[in-house]
Amino acid sequence: FKSRLAPFQPLPVIQKTDGKYCLNYDRPDSIGKVRSFYGNYGIILRAYSYILTMGGSGLTTASETAVLNANYMMARLKKYYPIAVDRVCKHEFVLSEPKHESVTTLDIAKDF
Secondary structure, three states, rough: OHHHHHHHHOEEEEEEEOOOOEEEOOOOOOOOOOOOOOHHHHHHHHHHHHHHHHHHHHHHHHHHHHHHHHHHHHHOOOOOOEOOOOOOOOOOOOOOOOOOOOOOOHHHHOOO
16 A cells, blocks of 8 residues: 555545544545445344354255255256256256246246
């Protein structure tokens, strides 16, 4: 980072004052906010909590179960709906428009 560009950094700037970190919004030459500074903190915290709760072996089990369930559902629905990519899936799959003339994708989406 070039020090001559420091006054133009997007807001807020993290700085250390009296041994504590704080957010400095008082920068008159700043270009302002580029995007939301805090991001999806709640989502990140939820994911991190999930990882800590499950642990390594729990995450492995959950992942294996997700792959098994997705392939099971794909195999069951294959005779009723065209599969966009017909191969073993990792954890999700895409169905195409139903073959039935009387049923549309919107009809199915309304049921879920």
